[in-house]
Amino acid sequence: MSASFEPVIIGFTCNWCSYRAADLAGTARIKYAPNVRLIRLMCSGRLDPTFVMKALADGADGVLITGCHPGECHYIEQNYKALRRYLLLRRVLKGMGIAPERVKLVWASAAEGMKLAQEINTFVEEIRALGPLGWNKKLAGREHPVDMPLEEVAV
């Protein structure tokens, strides 16, 4: 692994908490690693595991899922559903030979701009340590991850 490896991370945010935390980090000019690119969802419960697979297949080295703290969901309890899917997804990834640590779930309330920034920084370093995933390169020319030889999927 070259020392200059800069991971690319897709981050999913909830409109009510973590997206606002990102806004707050901005307003407060809190600096964090530029490796993360955020997508706004209305709720972490909207996160279809397909989105995570898609991000990895498109070349992301890690995926950060963020949502409201347990018990604080804007939609009452949908973040628990995100938690359930996340835990299942990690098992699926493990089964595929992917380090489940490439996907991480973090709770961040609208007031936690600083926390979100720190979590992003931590996750970037964790992914940096894991090295590139490079699914997009392996997949180039193939229609679907299923077409990928098993030994190539795993890193």
Next chain:
Amino acid sequence: MSAESTSNKPRIGVYICHCGTNISHTVDVEKVREWAETMLGAEGVVIARDYKFMCSSLGQELIEKDIKELGLERVVVAACSPHLHEMTFRGASKRAGLNPYLTELASIREQVSWVHTDKAVATEKAKAVVAGAVERVVRNEPLQEIRVPIHPDTLVVGGGIAGIQAALEIANAGFKVYLVEREPSIGGHMAQFDKTFPTLDCAACILTPRMFEAGNHPNIELLTWSEVTHVAGYVGNFTVTIKKKPRYVNTDLCTGCGICVEKCPKKVVDDVYEAGLGYRKVVYTPFAQAVPKYPVIDAPNCTYFQKGTCKACEKFCPTNAIDFTQKEEYVTLQVGNIILATGYDLFDARRVSNYGYGRLANVFTSIEFERMSNAAGPTAGNIVLRDGKTQPKTVGIIHCVGSRDKNYNNYCSSICCMQSLKFAHLVRERTGATVYEFYIDMRTPMKAYDEFYQRVLEEGTLFVRGKVAQVTNAARNEREEGKLIIQVEDTLAGKQRRIPVDMVILSIGMKPRRDSKEISHLFGVGCSSDGWFIEKHPKLDPVSTMTEGVMIAGCATGPKDIPASVAQGAAAAARVLNKIMQKEVVLEPIKASIDQEKCSGCRICNGLCPFNAILFHENRMVSEVNPALCQGCGTCVAACPAGAISGSGFSNEQILAQIDGLLMDLNLAAA
């Protein structure tokens, strides 16, 4: 709209904002523009522009002109957070005849220029964010905003001064208000105070007329001794369930004569109104001017409820209003808007064990002092030590107890400096005692506050700048014998001092209600980690919340003085009236819908919806979303194994395309 694009992709315009230098300082805006025009041409971008302030009217006109002249079918504005200007740019598109939902705002300020420092890296990230928005906007569908009627009634939760003010404003405008208060009377903390700073007018004299007005207003229905237990619905159409605790007094018969209170043989310590300093009967009204005037029986302390005997109140009641059989009652109300003015709790001074509260008798809290100095209070306004008779000769007032302290609360409680100055004035006026104020910084910023500070200085109160380390009764010499000794570093004189006093008053700070988290969940409003409710915008929208139709006012959002609480109560009421007068509210058309053709009837989605918005048609074996109940979270969309559920505004196609766009650079390099 002219749609003669060369490909079948819609014609997209990309607008990149400099935001003065807020964005252009860290992002090479020109480079992003050039890149968008060349590299995203294949995605349908026909024009890319950059402008100093896209949100200015000139910036918006730029978009409108291009929509009309270039026949744009989609617009991407790369600027600030959609939470700030999404409405602005949707409005621009709408004015030019483009469906507003075909406009995307890409946040390259909050998510790029303000949080990153390396210009080259930030510029690359800005490109990715723009590409994500372009890919997404292609899949956006024209949506129609949803209009729903607003129920004209309002619920105000909390009968302190902020809630009373809000209720009166709305009621005076001619609309019905339900004012819910969990204590037996409205009035809140203000009803406990003696004088109010800086004018020193008597709290009761200015508050009780308002209480009376609220209690007798034809448009205000008071629900005291009641609590909200359930809230359903959304702006304009809330259904609220309220628990009315049993008073054991029939309010239709009670005249408020007070004979029951007089005859009740049992007294208990009044922890609420008298702050533990005085007693009340078991059947009681918290104070003489209570609104409503009807008493409440405190069942856990009542001899009849505990032992089955007594019933003195019942025997003496001239109107037979006592009713021991009352049960708690639940009422359901329909309201269009809600104002939360739930107030604050006081910091528990026992936590600062080095100040000795609860251990050293003559250490008092500020609220105890308020009751003590109040002529209607337990000492009839006499300022005396815990023995109830000795006047203090020296009094020490300690500021910032529980506030501005990393061990407790970091925030400033904002009222303690002024209340401490008020106490100094009252002590000197009534006892002539020597008064010391121990402060960290003196904060007197509002109208006539600093003048009051000057006045107290001139009256001869002694000020010691420094945080008190300890209050102790361990005397080191004769001078300290029998006194409370305040150990403090005098930071102006640069030395340690031990000051013996007879009485210590701890100016305790405010903290969020102990159940503020539960309240925030009940009403679906944001709550900071401290426990204060979160405003929609701390400066520009301090009384709204992220939940449409739920406003916040007073100390529930953070420490405030009386004028600020009153102003917020009125402001929240103005917001509500503005909604009522509009008669209908526009809702975001972000909803789930189920394709009946694709639905397999597996019912996985049914159990996922916390709003019961998904119905299952047994006869056709398909599920259907009730759009009136759907809140648009999208959890069912993500769960549907058949892909039959789509979420407008956040469809699978939009999000998958956004991922493609965000990662486009990686795949260009790979190709």
